[in-house]
Each structure stands twice: as C-alpha cells, then as structure tokens.
Amino acid sequence: MLRPLQAPDYKYVTEECLREWKGQSAAAFRIPDPVPMPRFLYELCWATVLGDLSPHKCRAALDSVVFAEEAWQEDSGSVLADIVAHLGQDITFSGEYRNRLVKMTKSFVESSLIAPRLLQERCEEEFLWEVEQSKSKGQDLKAKEVRVNTRLLYQQTKFNLLREESEGYAKLVTLLCQVNSDLACQNASSATISIIKSLIGHFDLDPNRVFDIVLECFELYPDNSIFYQLIPLFPKSHAAKILGFKFQYYQQLDVNIPVPSGLFRIAALLVKSGLIDLDNLYAHLLPNDDEAFEHFGSFVSRKIDEATKIGKINLAATGKDLMDDEKQEITIDLYTALEMENDIVEERAPEIEKNQKLGLLLGFLSVHDWDHAQLLFERLAQLNPVEHIEICHGLFRIIEKTISSAYSAYCQTHHKISRNIDTHMIDASSVSSPSYLVHPPKVFFQMLAVCGPYLHRDTQLFQKVCRVLKAYHASSKESAHTTGVMSPESHIEEALGSCLLPSLQLIPANPAVDMEIWGVLSLLPYEVRYRLYGEWEKDAEQNPVVLAARQTAKLDTRRLLKRLAKENLKQLGRMVAKLAHANPMTVLRTIVQQVEAYRDMINPVVDAFKYLTQLEYDILQYIVIERLAQGGRERVKDDGLNLSDWLQCLASFWGHLCKKHFSMELKCLFQYIVNQLKKGLGTELVVLEELIQQMANVQYTENMTDEQVDGMAGSETLRLQSSLFGSTRNYKVLNKSTNKLRDSLLPKDEPKLAIPLLLLIAQHRSKCHIYQDG
Template identity: 25%
Template sequence: MSNTDDRFASLMQISRDDPSNSDDYFWVRLSAAESSALSVDPLTLQNEIHADHAMVNGLLLNADTNFIEAQRLSIGSWSRKELRTNTKITYQLPKSDLLAENLEGYARALSTLRMDSLTTSGRRHSKLIVESHTLMGLFKLNPLRVFDLVFDSVRELADSKHGDAFATSLESSTHLSDIIGFRLTRCADFKRRHKIAQFELKIAAEKENTEIGRLYPYLLPVDRSLYDKARSLQGVSPVDELYSDEPKFLFLESTGSKAGLLPIQASVERIIRLGCGTHALPKLRAKMCEQLKKRIHDEKEKHDENQKLESILRIVFFLGPNVCCDAALTTELLKYFQRVVANKREHLKLIEPAIAKCLLPGLPLLRPNPLICEYIWKVVHQLPLASRGKIYKHAMFVTCSTRLTQIKSSADKSIMRILRRLSNQNAKELGRKLGKLALCHPLTVTKAVLQQVQAYPNMIAPIVQALKYCTALTFDTLTFSVLEHFTETKSKLKEDGQNFSLWFSALCSFSGTLLRQYHDIELNDLLRYILKKLDEGEVLDLLILKDLISKLTGIEILKDVSSLEIQRMAAGEKLRGLHENSTSTDSKRRMKGILRLRTAIEGSDASKSMMLRLLLAIAKCRQRIVLKTASAQMKFLGQLFDECHVVLLQYISFLHTAYSVAELKNSLPEIQSLLCEHQLDAAVVFHLYRPILRQTLFSSLDTSSSLAESHNQYWKKLSRDVKASLHSDELWGLVSPEFYLTFWSLNLEDVYVPKELYAKARARTVKYGSTASSTFDQVTQLPSNVVHDELAESLNVELQQLIEHVSRGTQCILRKNSTWVQTADNLSPASVILETCVLPRCKISHADALYCSNFVELVGRSDTDSFSFIQYYDTLFRNVSYLIYACSEFENKFFATFLTSGMAQLTRWRACDVYKRECWQRSEFRNCLNQSSVEASFKDYLRVLYKWEHRLTKGILRNLQNEDYMEVANSLSSLIAIVDTFPVTELLGNYIYSQVKRISMRDKRDDIKTISNRYLSLLNLKRASWKCVPPEDDSASQS
C-alpha cells in the first residue's frame, strides 16, 4: 500500500511542478480518491482544489458529475464546458478524418501516377482515367484537383499521339469545361503559363462537349476589378483590392508574340465567345488586326462567302471593342459588311452582334469620324427598330477595359459641361462640340440630352437647335431612347394622380419639336408605338400624338378662344392670313410636315397603313375612357376625355388637309360600317365624313353639273344607310333622313358670313394705305399704299364670294325643307332635333357650336313646316342646367359658345324695330304668340324671354349651390362666356351675383375662387346695363 502511495505521490509532485501535466495530476488525485486501496482524504483534496483556482478547468475536464457534486463545485460551469468540448470534438473529428482520408487518397494517386508507365509508352492512358475515378470515389477526392495532377503527369505528351489519345479518353467527361477551367486558373500563377496551357487550350478547342461559357468564371481577373479600377480613377475607392490586375488569357500574350496566332488558332476560335478583352495585349491585338485585314481582302475565300464571314466575325468578336483601335481597319470592315448585306440580307443576323458588342462600344477609342458613323448607319438602318434597339441597349453597357471606361467618364463630364452652358445664343457654337462628341459617344450624348430635357423643359428649344450637327446614327439612338423612356414603368402622372408628370410632358414636347426640326428622323416607329399603346388601352400616350400633330402640321385645338376668333373660322383665306401672321415659309413647312406625317402613316405597304387604325383607336379610346379609367376623380376623367377629344379633332383635321375628297372617300369605310361594325359615335363619323357629304350635297343640287346624277344617287344611298343604321323608326317618323344628313353635311362657312370682321379689316387696311409712305414692300416690290389698296379690294371680293356662296347654298338647301319634318306636332320635332342633332354637334368644336346656332336660326327663318323656333329654345332653357353639368371642361367651352350665339340672337330681337323686321314676318311668331298686332306680339315675346331668363337663372343657381366640382366649375365657366347677354334683369342678376360672391369667399378650392373672382369682375362691368323694369314696361322703353 505504501508503494502505491509513493508512486501516486511522485506523479502528483511531477504534475504540480509542470503545469502542462495538470491533467495527469487531477487524474491521479481523482483515481486516488475513488480507490479504496489509496488513503486519500477527500477533504484534503477539496482543500487543495480550492487553494489552487487555476487548476479548476483541468479538474472539470477529468472529473465526473458525482465527484463535482461531492466537492460542491459549480455544476453549471462544468456542464457548459462539457457541451463546448463535445461540440468541438464533434466538428473537428470529421474534418480530421476527411483530411487524413484525402492525404491518403492523394498519396495513393501520386504513387499510382509515378509508378505508371504512361509517361514513357502511353499504353495505359484510358486506364488512368478509370483509376482516377476509382480514387475519387474511394477517398472522396476533389475531381478538379485529381485531374489537375493527371494533367501534370501527361503534360510532356501534349505534342505526341499519346497526348491525343489521352484527350480522346476525356470526351466522356461531362465536366470537361470545369476541369480545363480549373487548370487554366492554376496556370495563371506560373511564370511560364503560356507553355503550361497549350495542352489545355488544344483540348478546349477540339472537343465538342466543351462548354466555352463555363470557362469564363475560372479566368482572372474577375470582371468586377475592371469597374473598381475605373471608379478609383474617378476618385471613388473600390470595395476591396482582392482582384488581380492581370487580364484574362494573359498567357496568350507571349504565345502570340512568339509564334503568331496559328499555333493556337483553333483555341482562339473556340473561346472568342467568352468576350475576353485584348486591351492589355497590344502585341496579340496587332497580330489579330493584321490577320483580320488579310481575311477581308482575301480573294481565295470569295467562292465561300459564308465561311469567310464566319472567320472574320470570330476575330472581330475576340478583339471586341478594340477592333476600333485602327480607324482604317474599322472602315474596311464596315465596307465589307455593307457588301455582304447587299448580296445577302440574311447575314444581317450574323453582323448584328458584332455591331452591338464590338463596333458601337469601340467608337470612343477612335477620333471623331463622321464617315464611320455613316457606314454603321448604312448597315443597321436595314434592321427593324426592335433589332436596332437591342444593339443600342447592349452597346450601352459594354465595357471591356478600364481605358474605355475612363474615356466614357471623361465624355460624360464634357457633355454635361456643354449642356449646362447651352442657350439660344450659343446653340450653334456648342452644337458643333456636342456633335463632335456624338460621333464617338452617340449613346452617351443621347442619355445626357434626355436627362437634361426631363429636368429642364425650358431647354428643349436650344437643345434641339444644338443637335443639328449630329448624324443619322445619333438621331436613331435618340429615337430609341425616347421610346425606351416611354415604355418604362415610371408613372406618367404626378403623385396627385390628376396631372401629367413633368418628365412625360417634357419628352412629348421634345419629340414633337425634334421631329419637326429634322426631317430625316423616322416617324413610323413612334406611330407604331402609339398605336400599340392605344390598342392596349393606354390613353396617356395620346399626349405624344397630340404634340406630334401640332408640331408637324400646326393644327392646334384651343380651349379658350375669343368670339372674334370663332367668327374668323368662317372667314376666307385672305382675312385669316391677316391675323395669323404666317409667312410663305411657315406654310411650306406645315405642308411638308403634313406630307411627311401622311407618308409615315401610310408606310411603304398599303396593306399596313395606320391611317384607319389610328383613327379607330383614338375614337374608341374617347368612347371608353370614362368606363375604363380606374379613377374616382371626375375632374381627371374630364381632362382625359378632353385630351382624347382634342387629339381626335387634330387627327381628323389632318386627314381633311392631307387627303383630297376622292382619296378620303377611297380610304375610309362606308358610313354604315363605321356606325354598326366599329360602333363609333355618330357625331365623330359625320365629322370625319363631312368633306365627302358636303361635296355630294352641293354636287347633287347643282343641276348644271354632269356628275349631278351620280352624286344624287350616292346621296340617296347615304340616306338609306343612315336610316338603317341610326336611331329608331320613331325618329324617322318625326324627322326625315334628308334633314339629318343635310344638318351633318354643312360647315360654318355655308350658313354664316362674318360681315363685321370684313368691315373692320377693310377699314383698317384702307386707313393704313392712306397713311402709308411711298416706301416699297419687300415682298411684292410695290409701293405700300398700292399694296394696302389691293388688299382692301381683295377682302371686298372675298366677302362677296362668301355672301354669294351662303345665299346660293341656302336657296338650294331650302328647296327641300318642306319634307324635313314629317309630323304636325310642333313640340316633338324641336326636341328631337335638339337631342339628336344640335347637342351632339355643338360639343365637337367652337366652329360646330356656332354652326348649330346659325343653322337652327336658318331653319326658323325659312318657316320650315312643323318646326317651332320658340319650342326649341323653351326645351333648351328648361334643361340647360343639366346640360352644363354633363359636359367636360372642353365641351362646356363649346356649349357656352353655342349658348352665347343663341342668346345674342334672342337679345338682338329685344329691339322693337328689329323684331318687326325679322320676326313678325314669320308665321310661327304670329301664331304662337296669338296677337294681332306687332306691339302685342312683341310684349309677349319679352315675357317669353323673361321666363327663359328666369328658368336659366334658377338652373344655374341650383348648380352653384351644390358642392360638386364639375357643377360649380362648369356653371361659372358658362356664366363667363355669356356675360354679355346674361343676365339682363337686375333682380335675377343680383341673385347670381350674391351666390357667386358667397362662393368666392367660402369655397376652399383655389381654381374655383379664381373663376368666381373673374366672373365677379366681369359682372361688375355689366351691372350698369341691367334692366330694372318688368317685361310689360320694357316695350315702352324700346319704342
């Protein structure tokens, strides 16, 4: 027993003296405590443990739970330590086992390869692959590393038949690309990498199952390093510096410089699809450029043009954008492409990637050369816009070298510097510089210009002027970029959802201005985009077409038009020319724009003409916009409807100007087809067909014409079609189709002559002529007084022609007025005419509104049977408040013009002498008012006027008392339009004044306040002319 104690004592002493043996010490002490053969006092051991706290960790590693609990140590600390220790062991043991297994496997592989006789005889090359697979499966080895060892073993056989046999045995491998890629990555670390990689490149070039694209991730440096280096040159620090600065395939540099391209030609042809850059390989690039020149001028391959093109494209793809380092080579290459495409257009598909990946991105490497841009455009303009767009889109993001990125960054700064300094005064000077930059950076210039336009719409005019030195290629990229911006998911409305976004409005205006200024830009693509969007129900893109038509043709539909301008719409060309201040140059420019737009709409193929398709798309959008638009804002819906209506009027006016009546008749479908098949509104169809209907009507009434009979037959056919297509039999029982067609066939100049405008214009011209000096006019080279006298005479002649036209047309039209109304009831025809004819047409335009008022007055003046002029206006004033509320903003302007004209006519008859001269002769006024004398009938007429005024006042007050925006805004707008003729009575005027005053003070909507204050200011000017006497006494004051 004592010997055992002595051995334990000596072990404990050793463990105490050497801290590294602390675990042994605790093991001895614990064993002694548990052994009954050893006389170890547990209390003594506990004291030793507590005396030396540094040894507690060792104790926890060796003690068990019972001992720790007996010694009253912390069981929690021991449990956590035990858990961490077991976890560590659990994770480390598999790694250790795997490492040991890998070491054993690689040792086995090395010994197998070393002992193999393949390096001398090559007889077991196929068995070597099998043994490698066995080792990988047995020892779980990395296949890439195993085959890397195999490549090292057979490297000396690269030029022998045994190497070829080994390469053949690899064909069954499905991961050959990964194997070769890993090998190339390791080769990049060796100084003699060009020799090491020869064998691998040979295999990559010859084996069909090698996926070249899978090699790219194994090559160095990573693409990100190029961008980081470019950013560092711009002052932006890269994220990290972990990437190598060596270019991919750097081992080709020394290979190409020593033995030329022929030794690795097969390899190059297989890896060109990788997009590898040659920016850091000047020797290789120079040799490839030389070989490319030889291929272009090689006469031996002329018999096989396809093979020659493929070989040239291989080299071009490998050079990438660096093919443009040589301007002469680039020119020869583009000329060759032109010849190839001219002979066979199918080659465009092969040349398209070369332009997108090589030629366009490489333009910054050249000096500004407009000839090269012209050559590129001659090749790409034969492609459709979709293909050209893909080219531009891809070329915009191609960056093959840090140098190219640096050049583009410098160009960005130069372009923005020019655009910031640009103004109308220096547009020519800075435009030259911008055009020079656009020769090398067309895509960059396009991007910067559109950014500037969207941010600053007031810069559109100088920017368009500055683009005059750009090439067709730049304009094409600009067109594509504009369309790309239109197709983006960015909202075209502001955040309030009621107004167009600034960027969208600016781009629409820019597109129209650009296309007006430069006639070489194609319109077809933009029109196709608009048509496609309209077919998809995108109404907002109509704003593009609106700006396009207004800029090219000068056709604009104005919302706020004065009464003089509305009357001028019925004047002749001489009078309109005096006020438009348009020169012959402007007229020629408009006609060129109209012809250009017509050519673009029709296209080269008549079967693909967009003329009718655009018309139907716009008309259907106008009809469906209220139901299809997901918006609860009536104001916004009204604005969209007005935009559609304006574009429709613009487009129809363009068709009437660009096409003759015969051409329009041949191009448009029949009226019945438009009404029934396409289900267009009758007002739109007749507005479109009016030139045809008007010519047919006057030709059928002209008995001296040889074509009168054919036109008469066509007129009868139209009557039958209209009767079969529109409304019901109840309508045709009241009104004849003849009257219906006549109403929709005439224009304003057929029923109205602005005599007052001609009188004022002639008086002003005579005045100027009498005071003019003897100076000569610059246009006619005649004295100024002679020119004014001739102008006054021409105005007088034009006025007489208009009067004769209206008189002759009125006489011809009124020949058949006896058959217009087909019932004896006076009330029904007036209501039907108002509902089916007047109200739909008076909301088309200002001219149509004025026409409706004058046509109805013409019908009343002709004493048309069973048509009551008084019943017509009584029905109108009974429903006028509802009609005002049912209008959009534009429609309300047109309806107000109609009301103004009608009320002006009624107000003019307030004078007794005028009433006696114009109204007393009508049977309707004598019969309806039931008075035997003129004075009594005139008094009854004043009472009727007061009743209508009271009814109108009551309806408008009802609208103004509501909170609905459309009711209040439309009513105020109508009041402003008719302020000269309504109100007339002081009592009714004060009611309206009080209500409008209350709105201006209490309403929180700013636009409503603005309109109400404007009306109050106009009303204050008219209050002095109000009549305070009742209608009975008004006749006395008139007499």
C-alpha cells in the first residue's frame, strides 16, 4: 500500500478544472484569468503524479490556460525541466507515484514540451535511465561523469611550445614581431587585433600565455604603439598578476640571472599609460620594505661611525709617530669624501640588481614618468635611492629635459644682452621681455629636493640650475602682478636648502660654482640666507659622505693653521681658499674658532682670506654673528671690567678683515648690534669700536704725547698725521674702507642705521650701570 504524499495547496488547479479536463469538453474549457506559469506548472505536475489527472491530459490543460508572462513559450520548457528534476530527486516518490512521474516526463518529451537536452543537464543519472534519455545505466553514467569532470576540472593541461600546438603561437609571434612592416601603421591596428583574436579562437590558445608573449614582444619593441592597443584587451588585474609572475621568476633561488632592464621599462610604460596599477604590481616585487630599510639602516650607521673617526687622535701613537706627522709635507685632501662615496656606491652596486623596486624606479626614470617615480622616491626614501649612479643619472636626464626650454630662454636673453657692445645703453625692459620669461614647472623643484646633495656629480647641470633660478627670479618680478603663484623666493629657498648648498660641499674646490650659487643667494635678503646656512649646517649628520667631507675639511684646516705664517702665506693661503671653496661652512667656522683663541693668527688669516669668494665672505659674516650670539660663554672677565679674550679677538679679527676686504656686507652686523642694544646688551659695541678704528682710522687713546697734542692744534693734514700713532697710512685703502663704512651706516635705498645706532648708544651709556653685562 502506497504511503499518501503531502500535496501542495492547489490555487489554480482546482477540482472544477480537473473535472473539465477529464471530461469530453476539455478542448472548449478555458480558465478566464491569467495565471503565473511556474506555480501553475508545479500544481499540474503534482496533480499528475498523484493520479488526479492523466499524463495525456496535460496538453489539454496547458491549452486551456493563459499565462501572465509574455515570454512563457521560451521559458516553459526550462521551468518544467526544473520541476521534473526536483520531483525526481524526492526519495518519497516510490512505486506507482514514480511510475506516473516517469510516464509524465516521457509525455512531455514526446509532445516537445521539454527538450531532452534540458533533462540531461538537470536530472540525475538513474532518473535519466528510467525516462530513456540515457543509453547508459545510472551507475555507468555516474562513473563516466566523474572521469570527465576530473579531466576537465582537475587535470592540468600542459603545453610545450617547442612541439605541442606550436603553430598558433608561431603565427602570433611572427605577427607581433613585424615592427618594420605595416603593423606599426594606425590603419592596420584593428586588423591586427582581429587576426590575434582569430588565432586565439582557432588554435585554442591560452589567453594568459598570449598575454605573456605580447609582453615578451613588447619588451623587445617598446616603441611599437600597437601594444598599447593590444594590452587593454586583457583584464587589468590579470595583466598586473602576469607581469608580477615574471618578476617573481627572477626571485627564485635557482635563478641567478638579474631582471632584464627591458622588463622594468615595459612595466614602467604600462603603469605610465594607465594599463596597470602601480600598487597591484608593487605587491609582487621584492624585497620587503621593512627588511630593506632595516638592512640599509645598519649599513648607514656603520658608515657614519667610519666618518666620525676621521681626524680623531690615536692615543696609542708614540711621540715619534706624532713628530713624523708634523714633519710631513703640507697637503690637502679634497677627494676623501668622494672616495668614500665611490666605496659606498660600489658596495651597494648589487642592491640595484636584487631590489626590484629600485629597478622599477629606474624604469620610470628611463621613460620620463616623474609622477610615478616620485611616488617610489617617497616610499623608498629610507633607502636613499639617489645614491645609486644609475638612478642618479636617470634623475639628471629628467631634470635636464625639464629645464631645457627654460634654459634656452635664459640663453636667448643672455645672448641678447651680451650682443650689445655698450651694455649701458640696454633698455631694462628689453632685458626681461615677456617673450623670454622663465618659469620652470613645479616638478622641477620636486626633482631638486629628491636629488639632494648628489647634484655635485654633474657640475654643468649644477650651473644650469643656478642660471635657471636666477632667470626665474628676474622673470617673476615682471609677471608677479599677473600670476597668483607661490613666491619665487620660496621656490628658490627650497632649491638652495634641499639641493644646491648640500651639493656644494662635495664639489672639490670649484670657485666658478661658488660664484654661480652666490648669484642665486644674492637675490635673497640676508635673513633668509642666514637661515639657509643654519639649516645647511645641521643637515649633514645623517649622510656619511657629507659628514666625511666636513671631518676631512676640519682636519686639513687645523693642519694648515698650525703652519700658517707670513713666510708661507701665499702657498698656504691658497690652500685655505681651496678648502673654503669646497666646504666653506666647516673651514671658516674652524678658522674663526682658532682666531678666538689665538690673537697672533689674526693678521695671517686676514691676509689669506684675499682668495675667498663673495659667497665665503657672506658665510664668514654669518659665522661671526652666530658666534657673537652664541650663549654659554662669559663676555666679561671675572674682574667685571674687561671683556673676555675671545670677544676682543673676534672683534679685532672682524675689524682687520673689513678694513682689508671691502666686499664685506656690514648691514647685517650693524642690525645685530642694534637689536642687542634694544635688549640692553652692549658688549658687542667692541665690534663697532674695532670697525671704526680700522676702517675710519679713528683711534681712541687716553694718553697722548706732547707732540701729538701740539699736532692736533694744527691744520687738517697735521691732525691726520698726528692721529697715525706710529702707523703708515695708505690713503687709497683708507678712503675705500671709510666709504664702505659710511655706505653701510647711511645706505641710499634702505633704512639708515646710523641715527638709531647713535640713539641706542646714548641710551645705553646712561643705563649701562644698571645692566649686568655693562
């Protein structure tokens, strides 16, 4: 006895409908309202399986109904196949119920309500055997299905491009390598793409392998524009992965071949053209950033330790060794830092081959893609990538290309000025006419910031940069009222502080470079220049090469000062100048410190400074003011009456120097004295006293001889002779120095400091007994 089935609730196949379909008037019966097709077919199949309706009457039932769906004829077969497959899997269908299901299914197939293909797709193997839609038994068909699925889904198909299925790949490679034929023409691009698609379809080529071959050919012919149209045919994410797999191949331990430069180049071209995302490709590159940073940090620490040991005295040395060192011939070493840099570059040379991220950065530089190169420079900043020669030269090429138009405009302007014989007749408006305005792009200053101190490797480019900055400053004055861009002084400050000044101390004794960089610095007010000098002096602690240059310059300067005398002034003075040309900040600071301690060194040092450039004079004045403003040192001796020796020596040195070298700018020193007097500090007046005595020959004395007193009652000439106090007068030098002092106190176009200085001195004289410093 069959166990009754729990049938669904009939909503559309009602008792009345079943009676009509069983009767003689089934062909004339119609359901008045449209019904949903899936629900009606589901109820109809259940009614047939339960025996309420004969399978042969199902056709009449379908003819008597109107479905609500418009495309019911196309979807009815698929819905019936799903219902039959669902009922066929019900294990409660047994005996007569299953026989009715089988008869109903056969009836549907015979009446073409269900296509056999749909049943074969969706029904189980045993049920297909029962409804005679399979020639194999259920168990045999299931075993065959397992074998087919295993072969299709789990068995990997391997291709040998040398033997198996090579015809399609051969035709593809032949087509892609036709760079000198009509393939490069724009008109043939669409036809070529169609041929490649046909080869993929006809020879059943793997698309990933096809893309790999496209990349190989692109690596050989990177200038062929057809590849930029082929690569977008492949998914963007797949392209990055396949290219990443090519990089990962060279990361294997058994592969000792470095990554080809062409692979980095095509990767850079694809990223530049937007065909691949940089982040997707970056994830496939080695080594890991943290590991590389840690390794390089230990390397830099070791090199900094080596640089700091330069010039240290060996306490284990014997007296004879020290005497031998003193007897050696005086020489200066301008290339110690560069030799250390060469050693570092040589030691880091394998890194450019092992670090794929540095190789990709070099690829971006080779294709002049600064936007993505800057991103990698920022990510790899802790690795100091510019230190590598290849990356540095690639950056130089981009800088050269960036300023080519601006430098050409500068050359045209300069040629226009020099072509005129009488330079005094040149119209100022014609010198910087709008047609020759120089405005370098913003990325130019970003490149200089990345370049850092390594611009010293190309002094020609260094001078071009300086000239472009000067022309930019001149052009910006004319166009400032029309453009609302950032002030040129800010850009010039950025270039000087980040690149030009740090690079200067690694260039061995080149006064021409000093004059070029002074041409840029002189455009800025002295407050900005001094701030740049202060930042420049503090930025050398993290770079071992710069630190080595400073340590070497300090050591050589001390050795020269030990033997500097009037007899060898010409020879050693030039050596001092060479050291100052290469590293002015360190050399001049060392000399000033020695002068503060030894008064006898003032005259030979002042005579040796005649070989300095204007840049070095400006740095020297900054050092003197910085030494005056430096705290932590007593300015008055313990007796409370006399000034400290270091302050007197420094003031005397500055007075003698300004008397002999008229190019010194005194305005900033006078402004410093004014600021100190405003604070109630008057010890720096000794510097003003020395300047007046040396430059104007106004001597201050409390005890005069009888002859000098009588001479002061005579004419002007006699009074001048009496004021010599035994010294020899050079009227030509005196006139120049006096005029320089007057022009510094009473400038024509700037605020005059003479009157404020006199008023502050008078105020300080009446209050000096109140202040501690006097």
